[in-house]
Amino acid sequence: MSLDKIxxxxxxxxxxxxxxxxRTGFVAESLLDGKKITVGFKNNVSVLSEIAIYTLEEEVPLREVFQNIQKKEDGGKTSVGHKHDKLKLEEYFFEILPNYDEDRVYMSDIKKVVQWYNILHEQGITDFAAKQEEEKTEEKE
Structure with missing residues (x-):
């Protein structure tokens, strides 16, 4: 399963x-407990494939950050949890994305990235490569 369905x-x-x-929204299933919920269009919903992390030079897609975590952890879960102290989480994030923008990437963002990666890993969703359509477009060029 790709990040555009998460x-x-x-x-x-x-x-x-x-x-x-x-007609009024969509049906989603929790990756934590498997419960199905109905979500209206008024809810604030983000698709993981559309999220990016600010760096000093550019915005890095979340899938690339997940790939960096995956490389660092040799395909396993993160060595820190999202509930660890601020200093430990910042050190960890600097290891996976050394040039992230400290002014625009908040601690809550770092915690979400770590938590989301671990949730996806537990569910067996570990293919963070770009969509196949993008790869085909790049091959044509």
Missing amino acids: LSIGGKPGLYKLLTQT
């Missing part, structure tokens, strides 16, 4: 898998 829903913990679209 959602973060404002006000709800964890991550959700997009199941189907309805």
Whole structure:
């Protein structure tokens, strides 16, 4: 499963898998407990494939940050948890993304990245490569 089917829903913990679209929103399934919920269009919803992290030079797609974590951890879970202290989380994030913008990337963002990576890893979603359509487009050029 790719990151374009994984959602973060404002006000709800964890991550959700997009199941189907309805007239008034969509149905999603929690990756934490498997419960299905209906989400309206008024909710603040982010698709993981559309999220990027600020660096001093550019914005790095979240999938690349996940790939960096995956390399650092040899495909395993993170060595720090999202509930570790601020200093330990900042040190860890500097190891995976050394040039992240400290002024625009907040501690809550770092905690979410670590937590989301671990949730995806537990669910067996570990393929963070770019979408196949993008790769085909690059090959044509």
